[in-house]
Amino acid sequence: MLHFRRTVESGMNRKQPRQLRSLCVVLVTLAYGCLNSGEQKKKKFFNQEIKPLFQKHCIECHGLEEREAGLNLSEFRKIISGGASGPPIVWGKPEESLLMEMMVGGEMPPKGNGLSSEEISTIKQWILLEIGPDCD
Numbered sequence: 001m002l003h004f005r006r007t008v009e010s011g012m013n014r015k016q017p018r019q020l021r022s023l024c025v026v027l028v029t030l031a032y033g034c035l036n037s038g039e040q041k042k043k044k045f046f047n048q049e050i051k052p053l054f055q056k057h058c059i060e061c062h063g064l065e066e067r068e069a070g071l072n073l074s075e076f077r078k079i080i081s082g083g084a085s086g087p088p089i090v091w092g093k094p095e096e097s098l099l100m101e102m103m104v105g106g107e108m109p110p111k112g113n114g115l116s117s118e119e120i121s122t123i124k125q126w127i128l129l130e131i132g133p134d135c136d
């Protein structure tokens, strides 16, 4: 009886590290999935909603040919790496994002009609996407 119990226990002990290891794999996969989906969400929103706005208002000076202050607003990756002043977006904080500040302050675009308040609120919504865990 005693002998039997010991075999069962040592059997369980041997199994534990493997279970722990698979638990780790699951957790890392989940964490990566969440981070990644946040990024994917922002990129998708950019392509659908923001890109057309930048093309309309900004790209003549911040695109492939002209790149004022080193800022290229034509692609998601290029935007987040930013220009002369660094990344122009602080995710979750539109009021601290240079890009937002310059549009709201009427500095960008420097000529012509600025963005409508509707267009500005769409961009604000995009910057706010980061708030909270978004694992869905």
Ligand code: HEC
Pocket: 054, 057, 058, 059, 060, 061, 062, 068, 069, 071, 082, 083, 084, 085, 086, 088, 098, 099, 102, 103, 108, 109, 110, 111, 115
């Ligand atoms: C007619 C040309 C023109 C248009 C259109 C334009 N910009 Fe600019 N932008 C500039 C110039 C010139 C600078 C650099 C001078 C400055 O910083 O004031 C600049 C600088 C910036 C900067 C600062 C970049 C840095 O790293 O210092 C941001 C952010 C910016 N623009 C955003 C925008 C956005 C967003 C739009 C569209 C809503 C836009 N701009 C449209 C000419 C333009």
